[in-house]
Amino acid sequence: MIVMATTKRIVLHFPKRLADRAIVYHLVKDFDLQFNILKASITPEEEGLMVLELTGKQADYDKGIQYLTETGVRIQSLGQNVLRNEERCTQCGVCITLCPTGAFELERPARRVVFQDEKCLACGLCIKACPPRAMELHF
Amino acid sequence: MAKTVAEINEKIKAGKAVVVTAEEIIEIAREKGTKKAAQEIDVVTTGTFGPMCSSGAYFNIGHSKPKIKLGGGKTYLNDVPAYAAFAAVDLFLGANALPDDDPRNRNHPGEFNYGGGHVIEELVAGKDIRLIATAYGTDCYPRKRLATWINIKDLNEAVLFNMRNAYQNYNVAINGSNKTIYTYLGILKPNLGNANFCSAGQLSPLLNDPYYKTIGIGTKIFLGGGTGLIAWQGTQHDPAGLRTPSGVPKRGAGTLAVIGDLKQMSPKWLVGTSMLGYGVTLTVGVGIPIPILSEEILQYTTVTDADILAPVIDYSDAYPQRKPDILAEVSYAELKSGQIKIQSKKVPTASLSSYPKAVEIANTLKQWILSGQFLLTEPVAPLPGVESGISFKPLNERPIEE
Numbered sequence: 001m002i003v004m005a006t007t008k009r010i011v012l013h014f015p016k017r018l019a020d021r022a023i024v025y026h027l028v029k030d031f032d033l034q035f036n037i038l039k040a041s042i043t044p045e046e047e048g049l050m051v052l053e054l055t056g057k058q059a060d061y062d063k064g065i066q067y068l069t070e071t072g073v074r075i076q077s078l079g080q081n082v083l084r085n086e087e088r089c090t091q092c093g094v095c096i097t098l099c100p101t102g103a104f105e106l107e108r109p110a111r112r113v114v115f116q117d118e119k120c121l122a123c124g125l126c127i128k129a130c131p132p133r134a135m136e137l138h139f
Numbered sequence: 140m141a142k143t144v145a146e147i148n149e150k151i152k153a154g155k156a157v158v159v160t161a162e163e164i165i166e167i168a169r170e171k172g173t174k175k176a177a178q179e180i181d182v183v184t185t186g187t188f189g190p191m192c193s194s195g196a197y198f199n200i201g202h203s204k205p206k207i208k209l210g211g212g213k214t215y216l217n218d219v220p221a222y223a224a225f226a227a228v229d230l231f232l233g234a235n236a237l238p239d240d241d242p243r244n245r246n247h248p249g250e251f252n253y254g255g256g257h258v259i260e261e262l263v264a265g266k267d268i269r270l271i272a273t274a275y276g277t278d279c280y281p282r283k284r285l286a287t288w289i290n291i292k293d294l295n296e297a298v299l300f301n302m303r304n305a306y307q308n309y310n311v312a313i314n315g316s317n318k319t320i321y322t323y324l325g326i327l328k329p330n331l332g333n334a335n336f337c338s339a340g341q342l343s344p345l346l347n348d349p350y351y352k353t354i355g356i357g358t359k360i361f362l363g364g365g366t367g368l369i370a371w372q373g374t375q376h377d378p379a380g381l382r383t384p385s386g387v388p389k390r391g392a393g394t395l396a397v398i399g400d401l402k403q404m405s406p407k408w409l410v411g412t413s414m415l416g417y418g419v420t421l422t423v424g425v426g427i428p429i430p431i432l433s434e435e436i437l438q439y440t441t442v443t444d445a446d447i448l449a450p451v452i453d454y455s456d457a458y459p460q461r462k463p464d465i466l467a468e469v470s471y472a473e474l475k476s477g478q479i480k481i482q483s484k485k486v487p488t489a490s491l492s493s494y495p496k497a498v499e500i501a502n503t504l505k506q507w508i509l510s511g512q513f514l515l516t517e518p519v520a521p522l523p524g525v526e527s528g529i530s531f532k533p534l535n536e537r538p539i540e541e
Contacts, residue, residue, distance in 0.1 A: 090188065090410060090422060090493045094325050096477075097333040097489040106477065111494040128250055129326050131190060131412040131491065132422065 007055040009038065010065075011081055011122070013074040014048030023071060024052070031064040032056055038121050051078065051122055081122045081138055084115045088134035095126045095135070144517045147181045147430050151511055158182040158508045160501035161347045161429075161440055168441040177437035182508055182515065185347050186361070186426040186500030187339040189492030190412050192323065193303035193374060194421045195233040196259050196401055199295040200270065202228055207282035212274030216258050216289075223272070227280055231300075232258060234421035248321040248416025256421035257411030259299075262291050263363070264406040297401040299363055299409070303373035305425045307345035307392035308449055311336045311469060311488075313481065316455035321416020325491055327454055331481055334451060334488045339497035340444045340471035344427035345393045347440045349386045350525065351378070353429050355518025360397065361426030361504045364408035366513065367399025369427075372522045377531035386439070389448045389468065391531070393522065397425065408500070422493075426500040428508060430515050444471035451481060461533060 014023070019042060027033045033056035040050045054061060068075060093113045096104045103119040104126070106112070126135045150156040157180050159167060164183050168176045200209075209223040214230055218238040222231040236255035243249050262268055272285040291297050313334045314320050314327035321327075325335045340346065348354045358369045373394025381389040408424030431437045450465040457464040469479045474488045507513035523529045 088410075091495040092189070092491050092493040094335060094489045094491050097328075097335075097487040098326060110498075111475070111490075128413075128415050131325075131414060132410050133252070133413055 005055055006058045006061050007053060008061070009051065009053045009078040009121070011076040011078055012048075012050045012052060012068065013076070014050070015072055015074075016046045018072055019046050019048040023068065023073065024050070026067065027054070027064050031060045031067065033060055033064050039123070078117075078120060078122055082117065082120045082124075082126070083136050083138060085134045085136055088132045089113070089130075090132050090134070092131065095130055098125055098129050100125065141433050142181070142431065144430050144432070144515050148514045150181055151508055151514055154509075154511060156181040156508060158184060158505045160498070160505055161185045161342045161442075162498060162501065164437070164440050165341065165443055168437065173434050173438050173441065177431055177434040180431050180437065182505075183347065183429045183431060183437070183440040184426060184501040184504040184508070185339075185342055185344040185429065186424070186497040186504065187305055187343045187492060188408070188424045188496035188500060189337050189339070189422060190323070190414070190420045191301060191304045191423040192235055192420045194259075194299070194301035194423055195231055195255065196262075196297060196299045197229060197231045198297050200228045200230065200289055201293070201295055203282060203285055203287070205282050206280045207272065207274050207285050208277055208280035209272050209274060209285075212272060214270065214272040216268050216270055217253075217261070218269075218271075219253070219255050219258050234259065235418055237419060244416060249418075250415065251413045251417065251419045253413075254411070254419030256419050259401075259421055260406050260409055260411040262297065263401060263404050263409050265291060291402060294402075298398060299367065299401045299404060300370070300396075300398045301373075301423065302396050303375060303394045304397050304423055305344050305373070305395045305427075306338070307343070307349070307394065308388045308447065309336065309338050309391060310458070311449050311451040311474065311479075312454045312458070313451055313466065313486065314455045315453040315466075320455050321414070322454045323414055323417045323420070324454065325489070326415060331484050331486050334474075334479060334481070334486045335491055336449060336471070336474045336488060337491040338447075338449070338471065339492055339494060340447055340475070341442055342494070342497045342501055344425060345395070346387060346442055346447055348427075348429050348436070349382070349388060349439055349442075351393065351522040352436055352439070353432065353518075354395075354427055355521045357516060357519035358427065359513070359516040360399075360428075361424065361500055361507075362397055362399040362404065363401070363424055364405030365399055365403035367397050369395050369518075369522075370398040371396040372529075375531045376523060376529060378523055378527060379525050379530050383446065383448065385442075385446065387442060387447050390450060395425075395522075424496065424500050426504040428504055428513075428515055444475055447471045449474070451479070
């Protein structure tokens with residue numbers, strides 16, 4: 001039987017008390033998950049934030065997520081973090097060539113700009129590059 | 140078969156005018172031929188929606204009690220300085236104005252989150268705006284300080300007056316240097332990493348009337364969601380520049396100065412805009428109807444993106460240093476394909492001008508005309524044309540000996 005691997009991008013919020021613990025190490029050792037760190041930072045209040053791509057068997061992935069939750073890490077899926085304010089977007093499309101993952105695409109022939117949030121890495125490049133400031137980061 | 144504007148207006152009033160957009164006319168003329176299309180179609184509508192820096196608005200705020208003379212003093216609207224150099228309570232606010240304490244490019248690239256363009260957008264949206272003024276005081280205007288909320292509905296006049304809008308054509312910006320640059324045409328990645336353009340192309344007003352045969356001073360237009368008028372040729376109007384054999388300008392060329400009552404405009408079509416590392420501006424919606432008075436005029440409106448060429452210019456060197464060099468000429472069809480080829484390199488392209496919004500403007504104007512609420516005007520004077528001898532001159536710097 002072939003077990004399908006799952007790959008998901010998630011945002012982890014570490015409260016101050018967990019900021020110095022080797023939590024990601026346990027994801028590898030105990031749950032056999034591969035990880036790719038897309039972004040990591042510690043805020044001045046010492047809350048940690050990490051954007052991870054996790055790959056592994058679905059059952060292991062679910063257990064890993066359960067471990068994180070029980071440890072006190074707050075988890076968000078990545079797509080929820082970068083939002084487009086549809087009212088402010090003017091559909092100019094200047095974001096298209098700036099996004100490193102190609103999350104913006106032109107719908108032809110109308111030339112409407114489609115934002116595919118599943119491709120978004122939450123790098124934040126589009127936020128300040130958007131002339132009407134329609135892209136918003138919500139961590 | 141020549142029609143007149145008066146005849147077209149009679150048809151509009153009778154609900155019998157045939158109106159199409161500058162996009163729709165391309166296919167119609169292809170099918171029917173220009174002669175038949177010119178007989179059947181009365182008006183072609185155009186549109187454009189892009190950042191237009193030389194925009195602004197003037198206001199008369201009414202007199203406070205006791206009175207104050209703002210002229211010669213200092214006035215701020217939401218901390219953004221307005222130009223107070225007129226009579227007691229007249230002000231002009233430019234789209235590019237920044238609060239005195241904005242860090243600008245001290246930490247490059249500056250963010251430029253708020254400025255004149257944003258104040259205009261908020262004012263049009265009906266939001267209260269904070270006015271803070273200081274003046275020197277006179278016998279007839281004794282007051283020296285004023286701090287008050289103002290609202291567009293209470294102003295005596297609120298008038299959008301843009302000294303240069305709707306550029307007939309525009310540069311394509313690219314970056315030949317080895318570091319990212321931040322320009323009014325957006326973020327340009329190093330080593331020809333991307334190219335940005337800013338025109339509605341085949342829908343753009345002046346590209347559909349390249350010799351200004353119907354669009355002139357006094358023409359009534361769609362402006363910022365309301366109606367406005369062409370007040371004059373815009374600054375930097377340059378009608379005599381390079382053109383293709385069919386008359387389409389290959390460089391910036393013509394521009395328009397436009398004016399209209401801000402009170403009937405909409406924040407949907409006047410959007411405060413931030414260009415990273417450059418500044419603030421206003422994205423403006425402009426739409427112009429072209430009366431089809433002859434087959435020749437119809438012929439001009441059938442221009443397609445493939446017929447319109449724009450120069451690709453290096454904004455890391457040629458543009459800032461005022462060098463005449465251009466890297467290539469490309470068509471809007473190529474630009475809109477998403478990729479152009481420069482020095483054998485494939486360069487991805489993006490636009491600062493919104494094509495879907497330009498289509499929406501052309502369609503809105505079409506509906507206004509079809510419903511009989513918008514009649515066409517004849518220009519009271521023509522825009523200076525190729526024969527005028529007017530050109531866009533550089534500054535002849537003459538150093539001042541101290």
